[in-house]
Amino acid sequence: MADANNDSKKRIRNFTFNALKAVVKGFLVYAIYFVLWMFLAPISEIVPGLQQMVETFVIVYIILMIVGELTSGTVFQHFFNAAKALFVIGYLILSLKGGIFGLTFKNVSLIVDLRLFLIIVTLLSLLGLTKSVLQAINYMNEKTEYTRI
């Protein structure tokens, strides 16, 4: 009875800690976005929809990060981390239209070739995906070993 009570308390403590960690992380990411956006703000006047595009990205990224943190200590954490990496790849490919970003502003057509940037982002996200897969394998491995002992 006492063990079950302790276990329950431990779980609540862990969850609270994870939730706190998630909130801090989310706040930090939003603060970074807020600072970096000041640099990009002049460009957003020329590029319609840029703010919305970046905001959507940041919101989904923060949500995935928070959910990942809340599920910390379980295998789902790694699933959400992998989802985060895949989301970065998918969202950037779709929103940047394959890397060739074009827009028209007052009879001036602007084309920005972001393919190199996209390739690097994709490679980094794949590295993140690899990390998550390895973490999931490691987690399952350690859990199995722990169960055996």
Add this chain to the structure above:
Amino acid sequence: MRIPIRMIGIATTFFWIFLIAFFITAVYSAKDLQFDFGDPKMGLTADNKVLFSLPITIVNKGYYNIGAFNITTEISDEEGFTITRGSTFVRVINKNDVVTINHNMTIDLNDLLQKGQNYLFNDTELKIYEAVGMRIAEVIPVQASTNLSLPWGAPLYNFVLGEIEYVAHNYTHLRVVVPISFENHAFFDLVGSIQIRMFNSTNVLVGEGQTNIEAIHNSLYNGYVELYVAITGMTETGHFEVSFLTPFFNYGPMVINYG
């Protein structure tokens, strides 16, 4: 396995920070790029082509060098025929550097007139395609392009021969005065000569004369050409052959009937 995973995590974080910082500063740098267009100059090349020269000053106050700066201008007529194309390339514009380049284009008016005499006598519109390309931070290719229209002013707009005046010169010849008038709508001053040859109704050359012209741009020119014609060769009808000789173009003979 924890150590390799941690190493991957550290490397990924480092590269992410580097990439985001680089991208943000590169985009922010583009804001500090200034272009100043000077007054366009016009001249004549050794092979008698009209030379346009547009001085462009590029001030790079950004954090990175600008690579492969390229400006291209293409002028075409309303039907899409390319009249001229000019391109200027600068390999690198270093950060905190000021570079002045001359964007040159040449137009061969003789080539233009071979397509049609419309450009000499009628005002029209020319299409301009302007493209500026560069590599921000020597890595991110950016190109801006636009289409403009430019009014073309005809150098011999409304060219007409006036009422011919016949004056007795001596017992055998007449002095024929042919008034000429036109408006120079072109962007250049027209200096040269007009040559007129007079043919009678049987296509026999009866006289010729020429006059020097000097018509500054956007002005009306009135002048005349004197011809001395044998009375015996004169007929009531016939035609003139008018030729234009200028440093920019030679045109003619243009046939204008009289009588």
